[in-house]
Amino acid sequence: MPKVVLSVNTSWNVVNFRSGLIKALRSRGYEVSVVAPKDDHSAKVTDLGCRYIAIEMDNAGMSPFRDLHLAWSYWRIIRQERPNVFIGFTIKPNIFGSVSAYLNGVPVINNISGLGTAFVRGGFLRKLVQSMYRCALYRSKWVFFQNDDDRVLFVDEGIVREEQTLLLPGSGVNLDHFSPAVDETPRLNGVVFILVARLLWDKGVGEFVEAARLVREKMPTARFQLLGFLDVENRTAVPRNRIEQWVDEGLVEFLGSTDDVRPFLQAADCVVLPSYREGTPRSLLEGGAMAKPLIATNVPGCKEVVDHAENGFLCRPRDAEDLASKMVEFAAMDYPSRISMGQKSRRKIETQFSETIVIEKYLSAIQQIIKAADS
Known part of the structure; x- marks a missing residue:
């Protein structure tokens, strides 16, 4: 059974935004392990039919010692799991998880869901984050972006190569879960x-x-x-x-x-x-x-x-x-x-922006990687 390791910076994010992808992978016969910090939603991750692996992550901090420990933790986890593909979401899993996957010979798919404060504010922090991304994404098989402006920026800055990049319509929406009211009446007390x-x-x-x-x-x-x-x-x-x-x-x-x-x-x-x-x-x-x-x-x-x-x-x-x-x-x-x-x-x-569009693109990318490894 092929295995996928997926990592995000919060278990909350996994449950709320990645559950559709995890369920689709499980239905296609993949074994899925999720690596994320513990929070109030961690117990719900296993309800999706996957294995949950806790990891300590300082999402807001820039301590080199904590980040080295994070990189070591990723290396150890990926070494033990031996997945066919590692999928990273959010900045620290994208950077430290990806590098650890490369060192273990595991192909990587990254998802850049937004550029965050570092890119919006600019300055030294932006240059530092760009350098870290450039190092981390260089060997990725695929890097998904959620809009073309972000994709072009990463290509123009030399952070990724154009042939690595693919576009996604966001993380997608479950159209059955988010649906209009059957009958809606005009509001009487202000907009x-x-x-x-x-x-x-x-x-x-x-x-x-x-x-x-x-x-x-x-x-x-x-x-x-x-x-x-x-x-x-x-x-x-x-x-x-x-x-x-x-x-x-x-x-x-x-x-x-x-x-x-x-x-x-x-x-x-x-x-x-x-x-x-x-x-x-x-x-x-x-x-x-x-x-x-x-x-x-x-x-x-x-x-x-x-x-x-x-x-x-x-x-x-x-x-x-x-x-x-x-x-x-x-x-x-x-x-x-x-x-x-x-x-x-x-x-x-x-x-x-349907979730099914997003899931099919991920499944196609994963299947290409596994097929190439088997050939």
Whole structure:
């Protein structure tokens, strides 16, 4: 039985974003081992029919000693597992997991789901991360990207070779799990805008709140909701006291975090993501699959999901006034126009971003590697 080792920086990510791929691999006869740090979702990983292997990982830190220990841990695990293919997601599994796989003679598939804070902010950290990626991805069989801007950047910077690269439409959406409401009635108490994301400044949380302030001056009944993790291990995290301050001002409602975003998406009128840059954002894909209109920044990752004035609106990045104007434009639309916009979102997700498209591309890449090894 061929074996695949898959590694991500959190078990939460595995359960919420990679379960479809794992189930598809198992149904095709693959043995799957998942390497990820322990968290509240680790017990659920084995429910997917795979083996779970815990690994210590400092996701936010840059300690060379901890990273050397991480690389050694990967080397030992891969040495023991002897998989046919290693698949890495997120930065540290992509870097340290990949190098360890090469040293054990295991072919590698990487997934660049977004460029993260290092690329958005630039400076020394970006140069360091680029150098580490260049070293780690050089021998990869395939490197998947979620938008062409990221792919071209990596090729132009000499981080990967063009012939290594493939495009994916994000991590895909399960269209049965995320589906529109059977019957939806017009809201009577004001338009509801929701931002679903890790609560980072780079996700445009500040612009969302400032836009809320501007919109409420014209439309006092409009509501603005934040749904996502607080206190995450990221240098651009929005502090808890800032969220509490916005809530106390009556600008936003903080909904906390959840394993099931569907009820919250369903209860909103429009899904908003003013991010500075993305791979392909899950919140827009999931909101679109539930037939919700979308408002997002005109940046890589977001612009592929939103067709301006069709299934939503694109606004300028880091521009709260422009975001507010798009929110006002949406709120002024009549109910049938909003429903039509949401239906276009659903059709776009069905044709371009279905999970089945993503899974088939992974299976094809894995099969090519195994076939080449057997020949």
